[in-house]
Amino acid sequence: MSGGVEWALHCCVVLTSIEEPVPATKLAELHDVSASYLAKQLQALSRAGLVRSVQGKAGGYVLTREPASITVLDVVEAVDGPGQAFTCTEIRQRGPLATPAESCTAPCPIARAMAGADAAWREALRAVSITDLVQDVVSASGPPAMARIGAWLTTPEG
Amino acid sequence: MSGGVEWALHCCVVLTSIEEPVPATKLAELHDVSASYLAKQLQALSRAGLVRSVQGKAGGYVLTREPASITVLDVVEAVDGPGQAFTCTEIRQRGPLATPAESCTAPCPIARAMAGADAAWREALRAVSITDLVQDVVSASGPPAMARIGAWLTTPEG
DNA sequence: GGCAAGCTACTCGGATACACGGTGTCCGAGTGCATGGGG
């Protein structure tokens, strides 16, 4: 899995602390990561419609939806792509004992098992929303944690 | 995910059709894949203890356990390694608002969500055994399917 | 005919090149805000 997923999720959590646009550079120095590379992940979120980018002097990124309606799966699919991890090569249709293509109406058992596991994985990620992550943060670091982040984001210099 | 997983699973299914050792070259030409690369996957299965390799003229690979006790998860972990797909970088401990290390007793919410999804994925793969895959094959291609494979493996030339 | 030594051929196992996707970086296009001048 792409490491940028972690950055993107942290950014989504941070963006819930404020309504104004936050530039990528701010998010980068807040997390102490490469600004250029983080921009790539944010662009992916923008293409997926999870965040909206506003340009100009006071521009940046804003969440488009309520945090409760954004799931972790949304972010993962936006950054890593919607493709499945496992792809069936149809080995059963190759070799001297290849099964004819007309008998391959149903997917091969291996592909089915993998697809089932992938569905379970996605379902688990779909069950967690950005709001849930924020709730866990305030439970661990105290209620003013998110407020401190929002305040830091508004200060001119980091 | 590594593409060799698919090859390894097909090999495990094929190995259930016969008790004698099957060389890697036979498995390769049966599936019409690279023999050298398939050997690497079989070595991984051997290191994990799922198959046993016998050397010499009539050597090859044999399953060590009953197919019903070998799960798809076993094969996946043997080939792709036991490591998780997602690894937490502990971003929360970096940057100007880093949370102190003493407050990080519990894993961060993002890592927990990912770990939960990974557990669900593994559980789904653990629920499917090689025997289940074989049963699906005979249901789709008819009872003599596995017998044909076993017969082909015993013929001198492919 | 039985047995043992030697040979052969076949097997696995690890060490070795190549390629592609993820990682990281950079600069150009576009836009909203601030400023200064005019009415």
Place this chain on the structure above:
DNA sequence: CCCCATGCACTCGGACACCGTGTATCCGAGTAGCTTGCC
């Protein structure tokens, strides 16, 4: 005092190198079985 044109600084967006992991391959070490010669 209000409005508008101008400039600017800041933002995103996509295009460009680099590296690590997976992909593919090869050759050497080792062993079981067959052959052959001898007793």
